[in-house]
Amino acid sequence: MRRLVQLVGLFLVLQGVSGAIDHLAHQPFFGVVLNLFNRFVVPSVDALAGYELYANLSLAVLGAAVVVAAERVVPA
Template sequence: MRKPVETVGGLLVLMGISGTIDHLAYQPILGPFLNAFNRYVFPHIELLRGYEVFANLLVGVVGVVVIAGARRLR
């Protein structure tokens, strides 16, 4: 059970970093997949308008927390 949770955490870290890069400059590598939050979710949430970079970084931080939590599982 630990490896799938770590994989999800790693994916969230990649999505957070990639979304930040995509918001600041165009990032073409796996853009529709890795930048899904940045392109499809965040524009539809009024609360996050203007704070997309912070939201993407928060996704990355959540990924790190998920990885750390998964490593504590037995």
């Protein structure tokens, strides 16, 4: 279960970094998968208008925090 949570956290990091790259330049690799947050969530939330780069970088930091938290959990 811990590996699954780490995988989700890694996917969040990749989505955040990919969205930031896509916002600054064109993202040529796996744009369909890695920019889901950038294409569906960011336009739907009005509070994120104009803060797309910060939203993507925050998603990457959140994903890194999930990876670190999953690593530190002691299995029972």
